[in-house]
Amino acid sequence: MGACMALCSLASCASCLCGSAPCLLCGCCPSSRNSTVTRLVFSFFLLLGTLVSVIMILPGMEAQLQKIPGFCQGASTIPGMENQFNCDVIVGYKSVYRMCFAMTCFFFLFSAIMVRVQSSKDPRAAIQNGFWFFKFLILVGITVGAFFIPDGTFHTVWFYFGVVGSFIFIVIQLILLIDFAHSWNKIWVGNAEEGNSKCWFAGLLSFTFLHYALAFTSVVLFYIYYTQPNDCTEHKVFISLNLIFSVIISIVSILPKVQEAQPQSGLLQASLISLYTMYVTWSAMTNNPNRKCNPSLLSLVSNVSSSEPTPTSAPGQVQWWDAQSIVGLVIFLFCTLYASIRSSSNTQVNKLMQTEEGGSYGGEGEVGEDGVRRAVDNEEEGVTYSYSFFHFHLCLASLYIMMTLTNWYKPDTTTQAMQSSMPAVWVKISSSWLGLGLYLWTLLAPLMFPDRDFS
Numbered sequence: 001m002g003a004c005m006a007l008c009s010l011a012s013c014a015s016c017l018c019g020s021a022p023c024l025l026c027g028c029c030p031s032s033r034n035s036t037v038t039r040l041v042f043s044f045f046l047l048l049g050t051l052v053s054v055i056m057i058l059p060g061m062e063a064q065l066q067k068i069p070g071f072c073q074g075a076s077t078i079p080g081m082e083n084q085f086n087c088d089v090i091v092g093y094k095s096v097y098r099m100c101f102a103m104t105c106f107f108f109l110f111s112a113i114m115v116r117v118q119s120s121k122d123p124r125a126a127i128q129n130g131f132w133f134f135k136f137l138i139l140v141g142i143t144v145g146a147f148f149i150p151d152g153t154f155h156t157v158w159f160y161f162g163v164v165g166s167f168i169f170i171v172i173q174l175i176l177l178i179d180f181a182h183s184w185n186k187i188w189v190g191n192a193e194e195g196n197s198k199c200w201f202a203g204l205l206s207f208t209f210l211h212y213a214l215a216f217t218s219v220v221l222f223y224i225y226y227t228q229p230n231d232c233t234e235h236k237v238f239i240s241l242n243l244i245f246s247v248i249i250s251i252v253s254i255l256p257k258v259q260e261a262q263p264q265s266g267l268l269q270a271s272l273i274s275l276y277t278m279y280v281t282w283s284a285m286t287n288n289p290n291r292k293c294n295p296s297l298l299s300l301v302s303n304v305s306s307s308e309p310t311p312t313s314a315p316g317q318v319q320w321w322d323a324q325s326i327v328g329l330v331i332f333l334f335c336t337l338y339a340s341i342r343s344s345s346n347t348q349v350n351k352l353m354q355t356e357e358g359g360s361y362g363g364e365g366e367v368g369e370d371g372v373r374r375a376v377d378n379e380e381e382g383v384t385y386s387y388s389f390f391h392f393h394l395c396l397a398s399l400y401i402m403m404t405l406t407n408w409y410k411p412d413t414t415t416q417a418m419q420s421s422m423p424a425v426w427v428k429i430s431s432s433w434l435g436l437g438l439y440l441w442t443l444l445a446p447l448m449f450p451d452r453d454f455s
Contacts, residue, residue: 034120035384038129042107043336045139046394049103050329050401053406056095057405093406095147097155102143104165107395109138114387123274128387155411158402165399166408167427170280172393176335178442180408181269189264189442204268211271218278219243225295226285235285238429241262242281245436246274252443261446273439277432279327284428287408289421328404336397340391 055061110128117124185204192200222239226232250270252258258265288294408424446452 037391039339039385041132042394045136046103046336046397047333048396049099053096053099053401053405056099057092065355079308093411094155096402096405098146098149098156099143100147100398101158102139103398104395105142106139107391107398111388111391111395114391117383117387119382159410162399162403163423163427165396166403167431169396169400170428170431171435171438172396173331173335174273174276175438176338177272178269178439180338181272182264185266185268186264196249200365208267208271211275213280215246215271215274218282222282222285226293228292235293238284239283242277246277247434249273249436249440249443252440257447258443262443265443273436275438280428280432283328284425287421287424287428332397332400332404335423339393
């Protein structure tokens with residue numbers, strides 16, 4: 001009996017996967033808005049690809065594959081079978097490049113297909129909101145094909161694609177953090193005005209103080225560990241400039257004129273942006289090829305001088321998992337999830353992110369004749385987000401994941417090694433400056449153009 005019920009449930013779920021819109025005709029998926037479910041499923045595809053990339057780059061993975069008889073070229077064979085797979089390609093940075101290349105192509109394809117979709121009545125909206133099984137097959141097919149790309153200059157060329165895409169994605173991450181901070185501040189201030197104001201204002205003050213404390217502590221640690229008295233001039237400039245810029249945006253955010261034009265602006269947003277800026281600064285400095293200015297986390301913890309030779313400093317040897325990569329993945333996961341469920345009332349951010357102003361949630365979902373709740377198609381009159389831009393955002397996210405998992409190392413096709421590079425440093429630092437400029441613009445734009453609506 002239980003097996004029959006399970007088969008019926010799977011059959012019901014299959015109709016979701018192959019249907020023309022997610023969960024509109026079946027009750028196996030959660031009750032939600034159509035637009036939200038679609039974004040979550042596409043984000044799941046991205047996270048699934050990220051998980052596969054993480055598994056492929058795990059230390060010792062190639063050695064484990066070599067133990068499988070008849071699998072890797074050059075390993076033990078099975079009589080009558082020829083080893084088909086080059087395990088040097090399906091693990092390590094090469095596999096990450098190919099996996100992320102496949103995801104980038106997949107999302108770019110849908111970005112091109114979904115240009116100028118205005119409502120769910122457009123025939124292309126059915127492709128956007130359904131046929132998940134076939135989409136998954138397309139992604140798998142592109143991935144398999146990517147692993148047959150010859151080495152050649154592929155990795156070097158794709159590295160530069162990754163650098164450019166990651167630069168844009170870091171800026172988008174900062175925009176999402178700005179939007180999150182605005183929404184956070186608006187909700188908590190609104191709750192404080194409704195009642196128990198001391199509790200809510202204490203919470204705002206506590207988080208603001210925490211953000212600034214972490215940012216200031218980061219600056220002190222940067223000066224101690226990532227600079228030298230007679231060296232590391234670039235790091236001194238980066239740290240000092242971003243500290244000055246963080247102070248500037250904090251002061252501007254509480255100016256009386258700015259507060260009058262934007263009552264919701266405040267130190268909570270500025271503190272969160274300052275903290276994120278310090279993270280990007282740290283992430284940039286960890287890509288400096290000069291080991292005197294870029295000590296490994298292991299050497300800092302064990303109090304080992306970075307000038308002494310260590311196993312991790314061997315030429316071409318890559319330390320895949322370090323602290324900045326882990327923090328980068330956590331921030332990436334947060335921003336990806338937030339981009340999938342966000343419903344913002346911030347007009348400036350909505351214009352930048354190509355989304356509509358957030359309204360009501362859409363209730364508990366429609367109840368059919370069989371009493372089962374189903375997802376609501378909330379885009380019949382107009383889409384709530386740009387389909388094309390959302391896929392372009394995931395396309396950039398794929399490139400960012402590629403660079404993060406490989407620590408922004410540049411592949412050297414002559415030595416088959418991975419090396420740190422200064423272009424990665426400048427890309428991250430310049431993206432932090434551009435992000436700070438965008439946040440400053442959101443504060444000053446209502447004052448510079450009083451006739452326009454920036455509410």
